[in-house]
Amino acid sequence: MDFEPPFQGACKSFLQNTTKINKHPEVEECELPVIDLSHLNFDPMNREKCINEIAEAASQWGFFQVVNHGISQEVLNSIKDEQKKVFHQPYTKKIAQSFLNLSPNSYRWGNPQATCLRQFSWSEAFHISMADIPSMNEHKSLRSTIEAFVKNVSDLAKSLAEILAQPLGIESSYFKENCPPRTSFLRLNRYSPCPFSSQVLGLCSHTDTAFLTIVHQDEVHGLELFHGGRWIGVKPNPEALVVNIGDLFEALSNGIYKSIKHRVVTNQEVERFSVAYFYCPSFDAVIQSRSTTDPAVYKRFTLREFKHQTQRDVEELGEKVGLSRFSFDRK
Ligand SMILES: O=C(O)CCC(=O)C(=O)O
Ligand SMILES: [Fe+2]
Secondary structure, rough: OOOOOOOOHHHHHHHHHOOOOOOOOEEEEEEEEEEEHHHHHOOHHHHHHHHHHHHHHHHHHHHEEEEOOOOOOHHHHHHHHHHHHHHOOHHHOOOOOOHHHOOOOOOEEEOOOOOHHHHHOOEEEEEEHHHHHHHHHOOHHHHHHHHHHHHHHHHHHHHHHHHHHHOOOOOOHHHHHOOOOOOOOOEEEEEOOOOOOOOOOEEEEOOOOOEEEEEEEEEOOOOEEEEOEEEEEEHHHHEEEEEEEOOOHHHOOOOOOOOOEEEEEEEOOEEEEEEEEEEEEOOOOOEEEOOOOOOEEEEOEEEHHHHHHHHHHHHOOOOOOOOHHHHHOOO
């Protein structure tokens, strides 16, 4: 098929000298906490209970699902349809810098810096900065679907961030001041069927950098998170969106909320799609651990410093090291 990136060629040398990654079929599936956001609009007691559930899930799991989230099924379905159309364009077209009129390197696949199979991702993605959406003029239906999705998902991200900030005593204006509308971004993901599914991951294990991420996954299983010392699968729930805490919120909350490692496994038969919205501050936003009682776990840093460190680690080690680079405990 002319839309597939040359995954096999790119990881051929790793496949020849690798031992199997320990995954499927041992991985169990779990029901992540499901939080009904309609309770936020009820009486103060119900609202308080809902806020506590969200904060509890963010600290125990770092991941949760939300229903009655305010994004219509129609918008979610059309994102998937549009995603399918765009990923099914010829590979040679997708790699052209001018495709979709996005910033350079918005289309990515595999992992050019991988040093071993564990770091390779059998998937492709478009990273779409909010600032790039207005220039997607030639692709009107993709653009308008993305705009409709972003309009809803950005409000949802801001409300969830403000809710999570409350128990930490962070002022409600923090996110408004630090996350201007253009600093967040979307990632459209496509996981291609993989003939080496017992060895190769769809998206290698990582934590997200953002304050928080909101994911709409389709009905195909694949997302797994590391919890309680083992990998567990997140059962797709068509009504729900998956929310996860990113590194910046873990740092801001002084380690109370957890940015958890997650990955996507491949399967041999069907393609899988997901769309992730990463709620991010501006590059110069200062991330400083907030706690009135405990000593700070993380040093103060800007997103720019964090990104530079990540870039260096990816170039030198093939993967991101993440928050531990900024921990006071680091040896
Ligand atoms: O595809 C998924 O379910 C998760 C995607 C993800 O973790 C990411 O894009 O960072
Ligand atoms: Fe992620």
